[in-house]
Amino acid sequence: MEADLLGPVDVVGRALLGCWVVTDRPEGQVAVRLTEVEAYSGEGEDPASHAHRGPTPRAAIMFGPPGRLYVYFSYGVHWCANVVVGPPGRGSAVLLRAGEVVVGEELAASRRPAAKVPRDLARGPARLTQALAIGPGDRDAHLLEASSPVRLHRGTPPAAVSAGPRVGISVATDLPWRFWETGASSVSAFRAGGKARRRPAPPG
DNA sequence: ATGAGGATCGTCT
DNA sequence: GACGATCCTCATT
Numbered sequence: 001m002e003a004d005l006l007g008p009v010d011v012v013g014r015a016l017l018g019c020w021v022v023t024d025r026p027e028g029q030v031a032v033r034l035t036e037v038e039a040y041s042g043e044g045e046d047p048a049s050h051a052h053r054g055p056t057p058r059a060a061i062m063f064g065p066p067g068r069l070y071v072y073f074s075y076g077v078h079w080c081a082n083v084v085v086g087p088p089g090r091g092s093a094v095l096l097r098a099g100e101v102v103v104g105e106e107l108a109a110s111r112r113p114a115a116k117v118p119r120d121l122a123r124g125p126a127r128l129t130q131a132l133a134i135g136p137g138d139r140d141a142h143l144l145e146a147s148s149p150v151r152l153h154r155g156t157p158p159a160a161v162s163a164g165p166r167v168g169i170s171v172a173t174d175l176p177w178r179f180w181e182t183g184a185s186s187v188s189a190f191r192a193g194g195k196a197r198r199r200p201a202p203p204g
Numbered sequence: 205a206t207g208a209g210g211a212t213c214g215t216c217t
Numbered sequence: 218g219a220c221g222a223t224c225c226t227c228a229t230t
Contacts, residue, residue: 205229206230207228208226208229210225210227216218216219216220217219
């Protein structure tokens, strides 16, 4: 699995689709199969990445070894989760944007009272962390270690993958580094620059 | 179905 | 001191 995380960030991002993110908590286990991710490069050509300004205190984790969890606080309200990828020192990461709950749906639903249908349980980066109960306590978690309460492992890859612009950013919007399972119902709504846009649902 | 606005605070300039 | 890799509610079409 670790070798799968070492390629170019967009290639690794695609490869993470279909993988499972599993959390074991006192209340029980929840697993999400990833259906949507975004790649963020640390190599300097990606101004949308939190690693763009180098290893600041927040982004330092991204410059460490692959397979760690980078958790950040968003909009003063939400926590979002990334998998650190690439060789150490590179600063690349893949944002976990959405998935389908495959284990522990009842528990996930109890953590997501606003979700009225199963597809909404982990549809969106902050929703996904809520469903999995990922938060600041999981900063730097070792996703590839069996003893970790937050883990990543292979699953069933999607039959087809679509690509498009990343969501909610205002720079480098030309890079098609958002990847999703073609046709997946749990893929989040497209938004650009933090504002809603009238646009058809993702193709497929 | 779509859009506006608010919540709320860590991080970096 | 400004700005988000967002989500939810409420109002209007």
